[in-house]
Amino acid sequence: MSRNFFCKNIPKGWQLIELGEFVTELSERNSDKDGNGTPVLSVTNKPGFAISEDFFDRKVFSKDLSNYKVIYKGQFAYNPSRVNVGSIARLKESNKGLLSPMYVIFETKTGLNPEYLDYWILSKRFRNLVNASTQGTVRDSLNFSALGEFPFLLPPQPEQRKIISILSLIDLGIDKTQSIIDQTQLLKKGLMQELFTRGIPGRHKKFKKTEIGKIPEEWELVKLGEECAVTKLAGFEFTKFFKYKKDGEIIALRALNIKGDELDLENIHTIDRSISDALPRSKLYEGDVVLTYIGANIGDALRIPKSNKYHLAPNIAKITPTEEFRSWFLLRVLQSDIVQRQIRLLTAITATPSLTMTQIRTIKVSKPSPTEQEKITHIASL
Numbered sequence: 001m002s003r004n005f006f007c008k009n010i011p012k013g014w015q016l017i018e019l020g021e022f023v024t025e026l027s028e029r030n031s032d033k034d035g036n037g038t039p040v041l042s043v044t045n046k047p048g049f050a051i052s053e054d055f056f057d058r059k060v061f062s063k064d065l066s067n068y069k070v071i072y073k074g075q076f077a078y079n080p081s082r083v084n085v086g087s088i089a090r091l092k093e094s095n096k097g098l099l100s101p102m103y104v105i106f107e108t109k110t111g112l113n114p115e116y117l118d119y120w121i122l123s124k125r126f127r128n129l130v131n132a133s134t135q136g137t138v139r140d141s142l143n144f145s146a147l148g149e150f151p152f153l154l155p156p157q158p159e160q161r162k163i164i165s166i167l168s169l170i171d172l173g174i175d176k177t178q179s180i181i182d183q184t185q186l187l188k189k190g191l192m193q194e195l196f197t198r199g200i201p202g203r204h205k206k207f208k209k210t211e212i213g214k215i216p217e218e219w220e221l222v223k224l225g226e227e228c229a230v231t232k233l234a235g236f237e238f239t240k241f242f243k244y245k246k247d248g249e250i251i252a253l254r255a256l257n258i259k260g261d262e263l264d265l266e267n268i269h270t271i272d273r274s275i276s277d278a279l280p281r282s283k284l285y286e287g288d289v290v291l292t293y294i295g296a297n298i299g300d301a302l303r304i305p306k307s308n309k310y311h312l313a314p315n316i317a318k319i320t321p322t323e324e325f326r327s328w329f330l331l332r333v334l335q336s337d338i339v340q341r342q343i344r345l346l347t348a349i350t351a352t353p354s355l356t357m358t359q360i361r362t363i364k365v366s367k368p369s370p371t372e373q374e375k376i377t378h379i380a381s382l
Helices: 052-056 114-121 124-134 144-148 157-198 235-241 273-278 327-335 337-346 357-362 370-380
Strands: 015-018 023-026 041-043 049-051 069-072 076-078 088-090 096-099 104-108 151-154 220-223 228-232 250-253 269-271 289-292 301-303 310-312 316-321 364-367
Touching: 023 144, 041 096, 049 052, 076 114, 088 114, 104 114, 104 144, 114 124, 114 157, 157 327, 157 337, 157 364, 157 370, 228 357, 250 273, 269 273, 289 327, 301 327, 310 316, 316 327, 316 357, 327 337, 327 364, 327 370, 337 364
Parallel strands: 250 310
Antiparallel strands: 015 151, 023 104, 041 049, 069 096, 076 088, 076 104, 220 364, 228 316, 250 269, 289 301, 289 316
16 A cells, blocks of 8 residues: 555654564463353454453354364454454453454554553554455455555654553543443343333233243334334345436435434435336435445434425435334334344354345344333333
């Protein structure tokens, strides 16, 4: 990759190098078939390193661990097929772990502080380099040789330590604020779990066991496909009919537009109303719920607020509930850990996380009465 990627003004004492000059790939293999108690880890795009069974709620790795790679505290690892969505991290919590043979493991050489590299990996510049290197490659994969060609500005070690110190202080302030937010979210998450499995506190006395936990005897456990119409924009519809334009009347919703409970319309594509009207199956109406089914933000869900303004674009699914399944309740259920856990399980073995419409239809949810759905939705929205 060209070093012109960087600005021309380099601080005094800094060096413009290729990253490969200061990192080394490692490939130590585990010798025990069962791992001898060493945890099998996964590198995720959110918590970083995680114990595989805890993250996926089941064992997704091989029974024979004799060919798994060994990683030690302070070393880095990434999934070559998922580094473009952030699956790269430095091992900090565990002293040792095992990783699937598909992972790339590396460490820094003398002269490059691993903490400094850790912060650089979080930067927009690193993400841009990854995207530039993986575009057009098979499955957007990044091997170690390509990583080693990344242009890298290397400060002198005293400056590296100063930068680390400053960023650590910022992290400390963020962590304290985030801790309060996390505790609040944890309480709300627990309440949501309780509401969607056991109902309004004190309302139900008898419960039955189901695949998602105990639910009131009066409730049903249903698959999404039994209570909702699930569809997407077909490939031939997109190639044959879709024509984006700057001043179209209808917004073609993409995955990047679905963030939280509100639409993010900073970056939009539009189409003519005539195109939307010609494709009624993928047209969006008030009360429809959309779900991203591929990519880093898979599982994000949002309720459409207005009819005749939006249309499906690729990578999001349209879920239309029946009259007995309230759309606001459906949204909160899709956002709950009950459904998000199922999504993680369904996508655990794929290099690029993705869901088929059939898989979405098999997702299991609880179904209270319409009246209780409305009450639960009100409580969950507080």
